[in-house]
Amino acid sequence: MKVLVVGCGVAGICLAHELLQADCEVQLIDKGQNVSSSVAAGIINPIVFRRMTLSWRVSEFIPFAYNRYRELEHKTGVSFFHPLVIRRLFASEQELEFWKKKQNLPEYSDYMETLTKEDLEFPLEQNTFGTARVKQASYIDAKGFIRANRDYFQSKNLLLEENFNHDELNPAEAVYKGTRYDFIVFAEGKDSTYNPLFGYLPLQQTKGEVLTIRSETMYSDESLNRKCFLLPLGNNEFKAGSTYVWNTDDTIPTEEGLQTITENLKSITSEPYEVLEHNAGVRPTVLDRRPLLGLHPEYPKIAIANGLGAKGYMLAPLLMNELVQHLFEGKEIPKDSHINRFAYSKHS
Numbered sequence: 001m002k003v004l005v006v007g008c009g010v011a012g013i014c015l016a017h018e019l020l021q022a023d024c025e026v027q028l029i030d031k032g033q034n035v036s037s038s039v040a041a042g043i044i045n046p047i048v049f050r051r052m053t054l055s056w057r058v059s060e061f062i063p064f065a066y067n068r069y070r071e072l073e074h075k076t077g078v079s080f081f082h083p084l085v086i087r088r089l090f091a092s093e094q095e096l097e098f099w100k101k102k103q104n105l106p107e108y109s110d111y112m113e114t115l116t117k118e119d120l121e122f123p124l125e126q127n128t129f130g131t132a133r134v135k136q137a138s139y140i141d142a143k144g145f146i147r148a149n150r151d152y153f154q155s156k157n158l159l160l161e162e163n164f165n166h167d168e169l170n171p172a173e174a175v176y177k178g179t180r181y182d183f184i185v186f187a188e189g190k191d192s193t194y195n196p197l198f199g200y201l202p203l204q205q206t207k208g209e210v211l212t213i214r215s216e217t218m219y220s221d222e223s224l225n226r227k228c229f230l231l232p233l234g235n236n237e238f239k240a241g242s243t244y245v246w247n248t249d250d251t252i253p254t255e256e257g258l259q260t261i262t263e264n265l266k267s268i269t270s271e272p273y274e275v276l277e278h279n280a281g282v283r284p285t286v287l288d289r290r291p292l293l294g295l296h297p298e299y300p301k302i303a304i305a306n307g308l309g310a311k312g313y314m315l316a317p318l319l320m321n322e323l324v325q326h327l328f329e330g331k332e333i334p335k336d337s338h339i340n341r342f343a344y345s346k347h348s
């Protein structure tokens, strides 16, 4: 089998590895303008703090992702996967009560540490309602991950740095620039909006900004979370963020984004810091917060791997495995991830 993958973000990378594992011949094309996977904080957090619920399919995604990232570290010879403790500073009495209620339920206890006196009295000026620790969290050093995998594919001559040109595609035959493929899969992130074959899907572009900061005095044993995250990277450096601006395609860091993160940081730390970097990116999101996977309704050799939203690093490994099983073995893609939940219209 010969497969062309368009896009070398976390989706395209995980997909390409799945394909190689299935003994496919793989060609990747990327125009070298990554604005999501390389900007991300790369945090994998099983808990949705807003309502103290578990993230979608977390018991499937987390173990699969952890194994895959360990394997990819081994394959590329680069370390980018880091286990992490996330400490939530409760934002209200109600959050504390939710945690107390859920911490011992069987489905939650794998991800929530049982509250201790130390958690409740955690010595931080901003601790008003107590704190709690999340289990099985981690983060991927996103820049390191993208660089390591691109280097890996380049060393094997599998990655072309160029823009995919739709004028040179025959979608019915899956022939691109005269080469015939068994499948062509588009993993273009937010740029799928401009893809003439998949532009009908309701993909949204959600801008996010993130800071890299340095502080000699900030708490760095765990990642703190309330209103925003503070992720310790080592060497007194941290990532802090992020912001959400819907339907925005630009990747320009703004004064407003800086102000928002700076303001939100006050809810977890009063320590002084210096801003080292300020970056912005665009998440490929869908209103129902589910991915966009599947074969094109009209062209059965053309597929999409997109819609990873704010959780690409948790979702990509298993979703790309499911997509490959769909392509080669006809295994059904779960209904809530399949693009056929949206009506096809050719000219929208």
Ligand SMILES: Cc1cc2nc3c(=O)[nH]c(=O)nc-3n(C[C@H](O)[C@H](O)[C@H](O)COP(=O)(O)OP(=O)(O)OC[C@H]3O[C@@H](n4cnc5c(N)ncnc54)[C@H](O)[C@@H]3O)c2cc1C
Residues within 6 Å of the ligand: 006, 007, 008, 009, 010, 011, 012, 029, 030, 031, 032, 033, 034, 035, 036, 037, 038, 039, 040, 041, 042, 043, 044, 162, 163, 164, 165, 187, 188, 189, 190, 191, 192, 207, 208, 209, 210, 241, 242, 243, 280, 281, 282, 283, 284, 305, 306, 307, 308, 309, 310, 311, 312, 313, 314
């Ligand atoms: C500020 C911020 C913080 C985030 N934090 C986290 C986090 O902590 N944890 C987490 O899991 N997720 C996080 N995310 C979300 C995460 O980044 C996304 O879910 C993920 O990166 C999407 O990956 P992707 O491969 O679909 O898209 P992308 O990373 O955008 O990759 C798409 C690739 O396709 C290429 N491409 C597009 N069109 C073409 C074309 N026509 N020809 C050739 N190449 C093309 C682009 O160059 C790009 O490299 C964050 C995002 C942002 C913006």
